[in-house]
Amino acid sequence: MPADATAAIQFFVIQIIFQLIAMVICLWLSDLFKEE
Amino acid sequence: MPVQVTPEATTVMFASLGVYFALVLIIGIILEKLVKSISDYFLGGRRLGPYVIAFSERASEMSGWVGLGLPGEGFTSGINATWNTIGCFMGIGDLGVWTLMAKRLRRYTEVIGALTIPAYLEARFNDTKGVLRFTSAVIIILFLTAYVGAQFTAAAKVFSAIAGGGAVQTWIVVGAIIMIIYTVLGGFFAVCWTDFIQGWWALIGLFIITGVGLAKYGGFGGLFQKMAETDPKLVSLNNFWGWEYAGALLLVNILAYIAIGFGWPGNPHIIVRFMGIKRVKDLKKAAVTALLLLLVVYYLAESVGWLARVEFGSADNLIAPDPEYSLQSLAIAWLPPAVAGIVLAAPLALMMSTADSQLLVSASAIMEDIYHRFINPKIDERKLVLWSRIVTLLLGIVALLWALFFGESVYLFVLFAWSGLGSAFGPLMLLSLRWKRITTTGAFAGMITGAAATIIWKSYVKKLIFPAEAMNPNWWVIAIMLPIVVFILTAIGATIIEESTAKGLKAAVVATIVSGIVWILWCYARLVVDPDFAAWWYELLIAFPLALLTTVIVSYVSTPLDREFVEKTFKYMTSPAPSEQAEARTAAAESAPATKMLIASEVDVVKAFIKTRIPGILKHT
Numbered sequence: 025m026p027a028d029a030t031a032a033i034q035f036f037v038i039q040i041i042f043q044l045i046a047m048v049i050c051l052w053l054s055d056l057f058k059e060e
Numbered sequence: 061m062p063v064q065v066t067p068e069a070t071t072v073m074f075a076s077l078g079v080y081f082a083l084v085l086i087i088g089i090i091l092e093k094l095v096k097s098i099s100d101y102f103l104g105g106r107r108l109g110p111y112v113i114a115f116s117e118r119a120s121e122m123s124g125w126v127g128l129g130l131p132g133e134g135f136t137s138g139i140n141a142t143w144n145t146i147g148c149f150m151g152i153g154d155l156g157v158w159t160l161m162a163k164r165l166r167r168y169t170e171v172i173g174a175l176t177i178p179a180y181l182e183a184r185f186n187d188t189k190g191v192l193r194f195t196s197a198v199i200i201i202l203f204l205t206a207y208v209g210a211q212f213t214a215a216a217k218v219f220s221a222i223a224g225g226g227a228v229q230t231w232i233v234v235g236a237i238i239m240i241i242y243t244v245l246g247g248f249f250a251v252c253w254t255d256f257i258q259g260w261w262a263l264i265g266l267f268i269i270t271g272v273g274l275a276k277y278g279g280f281g282g283l284f285q286k287m288a289e290t291d292p293k294l295v296s297l298n299n300f301w302g303w304e305y306a307g308a309l310l311l312v313n314i315l316a317y318i319a320i321g322f323g324w325p326g327n328p329h330i331i332v333r334f335m336g337i338k339r340v341k342d343l344k345k346a347a348v349t350a351l352l353l354l355l356v357v358y359y360l361a362e363s364v365g366w367l368a369r370v371e372f373g374s375a376d377n378l379i380a381p382d383p384e385y386s387l388q389s390l391a392i393a394w395l396p397p398a399v400a401g402i403v404l405a406a407p408l409a410l411m412m413s414t415a416d417s418q419l420l421v422s423a424s425a426i427m428e429d430i431y432h433r434f435i436n437p438k439i440d441e442r443k444l445v446l447w448s449r450i451v452t453l454l455l456g457i458v459a460l461l462w463a464l465f466f467g468e469s470v471y472l473f474v475l476f477a478w479s480g481l482g483s484a485f486g487p488l489m490l491l492s493l494r495w496k497r498i499t500t501t502g503a504f505a506g507m508i509t510g511a512a513a514t515i516i517w518k519s520y521v522k523k524l525i526f527p528a529e530a531m532n533p534n535w536w537v538i539a540i541m542l543p544i545v546v547f548i549l550t551a552i553g554a555t556i557i558e559e560s561t562a563k564g565l566k567a568a569v570v571a572t573i574v575s576g577i578v579w580i581l582w583c584y585a586r587l588v589v590d591p592d593f594a595a596w597w598y599e600l601l602i603a604f605p606l607a608l609l610t611t612v613i614v615s616y617v618s619t620p621l622d623r624e625f626v627e628k629t630f631k632y633m634t635s636p637a638p639s640e641q642a643e644a645r646t647a648a649a650e651s652a653p654a655t656k657m658l659i660a661s662e663v664d665v666v667k668a669f670i671k672t673r674i675p676g677i678l679k680h681t
């Protein structure tokens with residue numbers, strides 16, 4: 025696979041993982057999961 | 061050789077579309093019975109479940125731009141189209157609104173009984189004169205009606221893929237009428253339930269087409285390799301719309317994509333969904349569902365563009381020479397006509413699900429926020445529902461006629477309305493839910509600044525409203541236009557709010573200086589230093605921060621809200637709402653007998669134990 029294509033697919037995979045992690049952290053810190 | 065459609069295939073595809081239309085129409089007719097009050101019509105009586113709300117929130121946002129625009133972005137920008145997903149998901153995009161706004165808005169609007177965003181603003185700021193409510197309602201009507209028309213025009217790109225000439229217009233009218241009928245009949249219930257169906261329909265349609273494509277090209281690995289072979293720019297992280305950028309210009313392009321996310325907190329047809337959920341604690345289920353749905357649908361839509369590019373090579377080989385025909389071209393080329401019809405209904409479903417939500421919010425601004433609040437507060441509930449239905453119908457017809465007579469140019473109003481609403485209400489909604497120091501005057505000044513900056517930039521730099529060369533003013537005319545508009549409107553609004561001309565003028569001067577300095581510097585940098593690139597700048601990138609800054613600074617120089625009132629407001633936002641308290645009481649009452657039984661049975665067990673192990677002891681107890 026060309027180097028550019030490898031870099032592109034890495035960018036694609038990393039951004040998905042990054043967003044999922046951000047989602048978990050933000051939801052956890054938010055008041056949505058806070059029980060009153 | 062461009063993709064072509066046979067007449068037989070056209071008939072079968074229209075039959076598939078017909079099934080979709082019939083389904084959403086039936087939902088509207090069935091749900092009509094549930095509408096008994098104005099709260100039912102505009103907010104489903106806050107009785108909807110988490111998954112319906114989640115799909116509705118997503119489907120209301122994912123309009124023609126996700127169904128057609130994102131595949132087009134994927135087609136031309138390749139991997140960099142995914143910056144769209146990052147911009148829309150992260151920051152104050154969908155993740156931000158669910159985590160920062162949803163719970164507080166749902167709780168507070170229940171306590172005060174608000175059905176609309178302008179009604180929320182009126183109560184939040186104790187705006188007894190209704191300045192914020194009236195102004196926000198007018199801004200909503202202006203931008204959202206334009207937005208509905210834009211969705212109808214976008215539908216032409218679906219219909220024209222399978223038919224030509226007059227048939228396109230006829231099908232736009234058919235689709236619009238069906239959407240208007242189910243919205244008029246079922247109100248918020250119909251809008252949310254059809255959104256649920258439409259969201260699923262779009263998801264399945266996108267899965268079918270990308271599934272077929274990824275199977276053909278050997279998964280994402282094979283697809284990326286093929287993209288590199290087709291055009292190395294597609295896998296280059298510097299390529300935007302076919303041009304290579306580096307350094308600051310690359311950053312500008314990335315920022316322009318990320319700025320799309322600034323529209324989330326202020327678009328009322330999205331955030332009003334939070335207010336319609338039945339149980340506050342179900343918001344977490346809704347949030348997770350909606351956020352995952354965003355990621356899946358956005359990436360699928362971008363993948364459609366990549367697949368179309370490697371399949372067809374150039375836009376000239378699509379069904380029409382425009383990258384926004386990616387989905388339609390793939391569906392027609394790869395799928396049997398009946399399945400292609402289902403896939404083609406996907407972008408259509410996204411457009412209808414956005415238009416219906418916007419139509420209802422526009423109608424609520426006219427009826428609930430202007431007519432009911434200012435003109436006829438004592439109107440009978442049944443009459444109010446009837447008139448709201450009539451206004452929904454009329455607004456739908458106006459939007460349809462506008463789309464039919466002005467054609468494709470109306471489509472450009474999508475980003476205009478998104479930006480206008482995003483900058484007028486985004487900073488205001490975020491700050492009003494999270495910041496105690498915000499004042500009514502600050503809120504008003506920020507709202508005016510955001511809306512005006514969008515309208516001026518879009519009209520005179522992007523030439524949306526005044527395309528003629530005659531309307532091509534010097535840069536300094538554009539630069540001083542905003543401070544003048546902000547000064548006049550803020551002076552009027554702030555004088556009424558503050559009940560003092562001196563205080564009103566003081567707020568107006570501060571708003572003018574703050575927004576004016578930033579705006580003039582921006583105009584100089586964009587229109588004088590780098591004029592060739594000026595029209596590329598997305599207005600939301602400047603209008604949102606400008607509105608945010610104005611709101612904050614003007615809040616510090618205007619009369620603060622009563623401290624006790626603010627504390628009470630934030631207590632309502634952060635403590636269980638009446639429905640949650642009632643639910644907790646019911647749960648406690650239900651669990652109480654069970655506890656007694658448990659205790660009784662435990663006592664029996666102990667007694668039995670004692671009896672068997674220590675005979676005779678119970679006699680003495």
